Amino acid sequence: MLTALYSIVMAPVLRAFFILLGSTTGVWIRFEKVRGDFFSYKACLDGVKLEIPDHLSCEVKTCSLEFSVLDFSLKTLIVSNVYLEGARLEYNHASDKDLLPPTLPPFLIRNLQIKESIVIFSDRSPKTLTLKAPTALTFHLDDYRCEALHSQYLLFNAIFTSQMVGRLEEAPFSMAYREEGEKGLSQWHVQGLPTQRLAPFVQGKLDLIEKSSMNISVSNEWLVNYDDITMTVQILIFDLLNFRSPALLPVPTKLLADALSVFINHQINQQVQEIPVTFQFKLRKDNFLDLKDINISDILTAFADALTKAILEKSLKNQMLMKDMGLLGLDTLLDIKKLFDKY
Template sequence: MLPDLYTMVMTPVLRAFLSWLGSSTGVWIRFEKIKGEFFNYRVCLEEVDLKISNILHIAAQKCTLEFSILDFSFNQVVVSNLLLEGARIEYTHVSNQDLLPRSLPPFLIHQLTLKQSEVIFKESDPNKPLAFKLALDDYHCDSLHSKWLLFNAIFNSRLAGQLDGTPITLKYSEAGDKRISHWALRGLPIKKLTPFVDGKLDLLQDSSMDLLVTNEWLPDQDEIGMNVQVWVHDLVNFKQPKFLPAPTKALADAMGILINRQVKTIPLAFQFSVRKDDFMEISRIDASGMVIAFAEALSKAILDKSLQNFDQILDMGFLGLDTLLDIKNIFDKY
């Protein structure tokens, strides 16, 4: 009886409040059903829909919120726990446009959890090709604050899922005063990067890479140290045309084996630092620019490695440089 009474009383009250919130801040939230109990600081909303202009759209099958009277603050809205299940989050990045309206009061979510959800990101600029889908099997973020929204979401989080079908994990830990996060991608196809560097990685279309990033920082300092390790697999991945004369095919088979065994994996490593403040204003972040910079660095590292192996190619005997060019000319005919 009490749960039904709660639904009858709270549904119109909450709808009226959310209508006021939308008209005053531009954050529109709707729901189909509410469940909860009086004197219980826990509420469950079903079929929730949130929209902020043409930038952000969140649709969730279920949204569970928990509050604590101990967290009450006049300066910000505090949520103890927020659980989204079956959520679809679509974000369109628009340059020089903030994600959250300035009229929205600051908020803090002590524990954010997403289960069986997905994030879809794309750029509004048609000249920037970045777009991806992140499937979240399980995601947890500690202390998500509106001021540090992006930083908290990617550095203070734990995640298991797939980035465009590629397994991805995020881990977060603390060692004394030091904060540490790890990002790992396994088997990311190189072809995901080729649109960003004008053909410089076309020869690696069928290759893949593993990426491991370790981030370290101190709570009272602005600098974040990042250690990046990359392993490119099947670096050359030599392939021959399907139809070749028997003598040429035999030679091409030998060539393919030799090249593909020559360099199967190339390890790359580099370090750099970023500032926490760089993640404060989402509107100023150039996501495509960061991917372009990474793809350019990767193509340069591979070129440097190739030049180091140039002498080895010259020493291949009957499969030397002249033969490589001869085989290319033969392949061009087929």
């Protein structure tokens, strides 16, 4: 009885509010009552533009959702069956700020689906703001689905317990999630991502393979009731057609490297056609609540360092390359490797 009375009273109030909102902002919301034990409505919005200053901007051509209020306090909002099409979402990350403003109330989004949309992740950390090139990655979402986005584990659920098909820049990207008993498993795959797309994040440390491409596979597993996540990253670098010496080598070594560049490129492309890099580390679910402890630039710089070392170590192990290089010999290559390590 109380629920029915509450709905009868609130329905005209909501309708009047939405009419006022539409006439003043141009955002018209069509809503209808849906079945539920308490206050629950479905809303349809077209041409929506929302912004959370310094965090998130969102433009959506078509949006529909169901929202429910659990009690009279209005402290927790449940949003279900969210559908976005033709959306453009841009999230601005800064390592010294929280993921979302602390003034937002707790919320739960159930059954989120996004189609034919674009998500832009911009890194505005203090360190990356000093770079000349913009540090942003663009995801084209053909289809994205996530069953639950809770404000407490927003980033974790959005990344790890989702399914997606689309492109990272122009490279095909897929993400899949499944459960095996008490274990959660997710996998991401990127095919043919140009290495130069990561260059702005690593301040020139990918000069060695500037024109190459990479395939990336990431597998994650965790126990549902525990916070620890095991992440394994496998990267295969190919198309080593423009391997060149770093620009910051000392002048004598730089002149030697330039003089041998044609010869070295030929040998590397003949003997070292692919560079595999694999590393594994531990994460925690609860760390994904707060992005201010995650610095994308530091992560990618560490990857660039590991990649440089992998290229040189593989070259040193290639006996045919050692033989063909004649007078250079192993000692000279080790000296060059030490310079690369310092770089």
